[in-house]
Amino acid sequence: xxxxxxxxxxxxxxxxxxxxxxxxxxxxxxxxxxxxxxxxxxxxxxxxxxxxxxxxxxxxxxxxxxxxxxxxxxxxxxxxxxxxxxxxxxxxxxxxxxxxxxxxxxxxxxxxxxxxxxxxxxxxxxxxxxxxxxxxxxxxxxxxxxxxxxxxxxxxxxxxxxxxxxxxxxxxxxxxxxxxxxxxxxxxxxxxxxxxxxxxxxxxxxxxxxxxxxxxxxxxxxxxxxxxxxxxxxxxxxxxxxxxxxxxxxxxxxxxxxxxxxxxxxxxxxxxxxxxxxxxxxxxxxxxxxxxxxxxx
Amino acid sequence: xxxxxxxxxxxxxxxxxxxxxxxxxxxxxxxxxxxxxxxxxxxxxxxxxxxxxxxxxxxxxxxxxxxxxxxxxxxxxxxxxxxxxxxxxxxxxxxxxxxxxxxxxxxxxxxxxxxxxxxxxxxxxxxxxxxxxxxxxxxxxxxxxxxxxxxxxxxxxxxxxxxxxxxxxxxxxxxxxxxxxxxxxxxxxxxxxxxxxxxxxxxxxxxxxxxxxxxxxxxxxxxxxxxxxxxxxxxxxxxxxxxxxxxxxxxxxxxxxxxxxxxxxxxxxxxxxxxxxxxxxxxxxxxxxxxxxxxxxxxxxxxxxx
Numbered sequence: 156x157x158x159x160x161x162x163x164x165x166x167x168x169x170x171x172x173x174x175x176x177x178x179x180x181x182x183x184x185x186x187x188x189x190x191x192x193x194x195x196x197x198x199x200x201x202x203x204x205x206x207x208x209x210x211x212x213x214x215x216x217x218x219x220x221x222x223x224x225x226x227x228x229x230x231x232x233x234x235x236x237x238x239x240x241x242x243x244x245x246x247x248x249x250x251x252x253x254x255x256x257x258x259x260x261x262x263x264x265x266x267x268x269x270x271x272x273x274x275x276x277x278x279x280x281x282x283x284x285x286x287x288x289x290x291x292x293x294x295x296x297x298x299x300x301x302x303x304x305x306x307x308x309x310x311x312x313x314x315x316x317x318x319x320x321x322x323x324x325x326x327x328x329x330x331x332x333x334x335x336x337x338x339x340x341x342x343x344x345x346x347x348x349x350x351x352x353x354x355x356x357x358x359x360x361x362x363x364x365x366x367x368x369x370x371x372x373x374x375x376x377x378x379x380x381x382x383x384x385x386x387x388x389x390x391x392x393x394x395x396x397x398x399x400x401x402x403x404x405x406x407x408x409x410x411x412x413x414x415x416x417x418x419x420x421x422x423x424x425x426x427x428x429x430x431x432x433x434x435x436x437x438x439x440x441x442x443x444x445x446x447x448x449x450x451x452x
Numbered sequence: 453x454x455x456x457x458x459x460x461x462x463x464x465x466x467x468x469x470x471x472x473x474x475x476x477x478x479x480x481x482x483x484x485x486x487x488x489x490x491x492x493x494x495x496x497x498x499x500x501x502x503x504x505x506x507x508x509x510x511x512x513x514x515x516x517x518x519x520x521x522x523x524x525x526x527x528x529x530x531x532x533x534x535x536x537x538x539x540x541x542x543x544x545x546x547x548x549x550x551x552x553x554x555x556x557x558x559x560x561x562x563x564x565x566x567x568x569x570x571x572x573x574x575x576x577x578x579x580x581x582x583x584x585x586x587x588x589x590x591x592x593x594x595x596x597x598x599x600x601x602x603x604x605x606x607x608x609x610x611x612x613x614x615x616x617x618x619x620x621x622x623x624x625x626x627x628x629x630x631x632x633x634x635x636x637x638x639x640x641x642x643x644x645x646x647x648x649x650x651x652x653x654x655x656x657x658x659x660x661x662x663x664x665x666x667x668x669x670x671x672x673x674x675x676x677x678x679x680x681x682x683x684x685x686x687x688x689x690x691x692x693x694x695x696x697x698x699x700x701x702x703x704x705x706x707x708x709x710x711x712x713x714x715x716x717x718x719x720x721x722x723x724x725x726x727x728x729x730x731x732x733x734x735x736x737x738x739x740x741x742x743x744x745x746x747x748x749x750x751x752x753x754x755x756x757x758x
Contacts (some may be wrong), residue, residue, distance in 0.1 A: 187556035191567060194553060197626065198571055204596065205585055206538040221599030258485075266482035273475035283479045292679070292739030294686045296708060300715055302489060302495030303507070325487030326510050327482050356474050385578030387471055387690035392716055403580040407694055410584045417588045424581045439569055446631075447638030450676055 209233070209422040216418050225350065232422035236409070241426060243398060244405040249355035250315050250429075251401055252384045257324035262323070268360045270331065271338045282327050284335075290328035296388055303392050317393040318401065322383045330375045333449035337371035338364055369412070374445025377438045384431055402427040456645065472522050494732065497581065500725035507719045518722030528727075530702060531710040534617070535734075538706060539685040542628075546681055547674070553637025554747045568637070571630040579627070583694035586623050613703035616696050620704050623695065624688060632677045639673030675746040682738045686731055707731050 200222075208216060209232055211225040219226065266283065272279040302321050311317040341364060349359045365372070387403040394400065400408070406427055410420050435442065502537030504514040522528055557568045574582065589596050590609040597605025610616050647665050656664070690706040692698065698705035698713065705713075707727060 187552045190549060190552040191556040191564075194549070194629070195567060195570060198630075199573060201585060201589060201626075202573060204589065217594060219599075221596050262482040262485060265478040269475040269478035279476050280479060283483055285488065286491070287482075290486065292683060292736055293494070294683060294708075294731055294735045295490060296687045296689060296736070297498055297711070297731040298490065298493035300500060300711075300725050300728060301493035302720055304496065304500070305489070306494065320485070321489045324485045327486050327490075331482065335731060356478070360460050360478070381576065385580075387578065387693075388712075391690075392712075403578040405689070406578070406584060407580050410587075410694075417591075417594065420584060420588060424577070424585055427581060428577050432573075435572070435576055439572070443568065443572065443634060447634055447641075450635045450638065450673075450680075 192342065205421045205424055207272040207427050208418050211418045213366055213416055213418055232419040235419050235425065236423045236426055239409060240313075240397070241402075241405065241423070244400050244402050245430075247315060248401040249382055251318045251322065251390075252380050254315070254319045255372065255383050256376055256379045259323045259326040259330060259379055260372060263327050263375065264334055264372065265360065266327070267331045267334035267338055268356075268364050270335045272356070284331075287328045287331045291332065295325050295431065299388060299392055302389075306393055313394050313399055314397065318386070321389055321393075321395045322386065326379045326382065330379060333375050333378075333445065334368065334371050336449055337368050337445075341367050370441050370445055371449075373438050374449065377434055377442045378446065380434060381431055497725050497728045499730070501723075501729050503722050504724075505721040507716065507721050514722065518720075518726050521720075522723045522726040525723075527702070527705075527710065528659075528730075531705055531707050531727075532730075534702075534704060535686065535706045535708075537617065538620060538624070538704075539682055540750045542624045542685055543678065543681050545621060546629050546632055547678065549625070550632035550677065551636050551667075551670065551674075552635035553641055554638075555628065555635060557637040558640035568630075568634070571633065573630075574627050575630050577627075579688075579691040580694050582623060582627055583660075583691050586619070587695060590619065592731065611695055611700055613700055616700060616703050620688075620692060620695065623691065624685070626679070627691070628684070632681065635677050635680075636670065636673055639670045641670045669751045672746060673744050677697060679739055679742045682742070686735050707734075 204221065205443075207224050208221070210228040210230070212227065212229050212231065215225055215227060266287070269280055270284045273286055306312050306317045306320075311320075345363060345367075346359060349363050354362070385403055386401070387407070390399075390401045390404045394404075397408075406423055409423050413419050500511070501518055502513060502515060503511050505511040506516060520539050553571070557571075560635065587610065588594075592598060592606055592608045592611070595606065597607070607615060609619050625632065643666065646660075647669070648661060651661050651665055652758050687708055688706060690711060692704055692706060692709055693712070696704045698709045711727040711731065714720045
């Protein structure tokens with residue numbers, strides 16, 4: 156197609172119908188196009204390598220071209236990973252993720268609703284909003300030492316709840332931001348008519364704002380689930396027994412134990428990613444467009 | 453700022469006061485969690501930096517001992533330097549690539565939607581999984597390069613300081629470029645088409661249009677994305693921890709890793725807290741600086757998406 160960044164500016168759009176539907180599309184250029192396809196290779200090759208290698212036997216892996224599919228595909232690696240207590244770690248991860256995401260999205264939605272509906276006149280609500288926005292600017296990982304202390308003092312060290320509580324707090328700033336951006340777009344007349352009908356804020360929140368904000372709720376739910384499922388630092392510092400491990404930590408210690416067995420290590424990578432991949436396949440459209448709307452405004 | 457209560461339907465001040473009270477209660481649960489595990493730990497990190505604590509026993513107030521230990525340690529300037537180097541390099545790699553990909557993905561063609569779904573996959577993997585994968589992939593004896601028998605690719609990637617740093621920047625970019633190109637994609641889609649049409653009437657070329665419309669219009673998107681890249685790069689703990697553990701030597705020992713190693717491996721929670729506080733200050737300073745660049749008010753509505 157045409158160019159934007161580099162050569163041949165003479166072939167501009169004077170040759171084109173002016174009312175083409177999509178201006179940005181018309182605006183693409185070979186540099187961006189080349190980057191796009193190159194990036195696809197950069198992304199796909201390692202992922203392809205992970206998947207095919209996880210089906211190879213160990214001897215097969217060392218003997219053959221690493222990018223060729225396995226000559227004798229095997230599920231032995233997966234069996235070995237599953238037999239190394241991965242079911243337990245999976246359940247731990249699931250409990251931590253669900254246990255943190257549902258409260259995090261719930262309290263963030265309530266706060267976002269109040270921020271949109273009340274910040275024009277309420278100083279308290281405005282300060283709360285500023286506090287959450289500040290949370291976006293602070294690397295929250297820097298607070299892990301006091302969190303460790305608090306968790307010890309609460310006698311929660313080495314429990315799943317120890318990972319759930321800070322995860323909720325860490326998820327709040329971004330969730331409130333994305334949700335309030337979305338609630339702000341709900342037409343004001345709808346809120347007014349609910350008020351005329353005598354609905355309470357609590358009722359309006361759950362019966363009007365929540366259903367109308369479903370795309371944003373789905374976005375922040377998936378995004379938070381992704382972040383919490385993949386968290387490494389909190390389980391690392393807040394647990395010690397192997398039976399409290401979540402998947403990323405289990406992955407790390409599995410790798411330490413079997414680093415020679417590359418196919419088995421990669422099978423564990425595939426297995427830990429599958430649940431989140433499923434979630435992504437189900438909600439990808441809303442996740443992508445929701446994140447885009449949340450950050451690009 | 454928010455148009456909610458403007459206009460003729462405005463309720464009386466008293467009714468509004470009552471409404472605000474009940475609305476204020478709705479923020480309380482989120483506030484409790486955020487104060488309990490965000491604000492209090494932030495204050496706690498300041499307090500702990502003036503103490504001596506081994507992570508298990510009692511905590512003793514010890515004045516500026518920890519700060520003195522940290523600030524006179526030659527490891528600190530090194531960790532700061534490595535952190536800034538990784539931050540700057542990952543910005544330099546991620547920003548142009550993300551803008552190009554964002555412009556590319558903003559097109560309406562269907563195959564681009566498919567591509568953006570594929571691009572996003574690295575973001576689904578945990579940093580631990582990505583680090584483990586690249587560790588195996590880059591192994592000088594058994595990795596991809598050795599297997600394909602390409603000498604250029606079978607170097608000791610993680611064994612040499614300069615190379616290891618480059619690998620960290622590459623892996624970070626591999627993981628996060630999809631996210632930033634998504635942000636730019638959204639930004640490009642919001643540029644009014646009429647601007648391009650007007651420029652075309654004036655006979656502007658493609659290069660001209662990119663530099664005088666697309667880039668300036670992406671200013672706020674760029675500030676958002678840059679803030680996320682810079683503040684985010686302060687927290688690359690898990691990736692570096694699993695990939696290089698700060699090595700070889702201390703070539704990739706960033707501040708966050710330094711904090712973890714001092715605190716949870718050497719059991720020096722006081723100095724570790726001092727480093728954590730430096731991290732917080734660097735993060736805040738960067739965000740404020742970028743906000744200033746964005747031009748105050750405009751950036752504020754940017755952050756709120758108003």
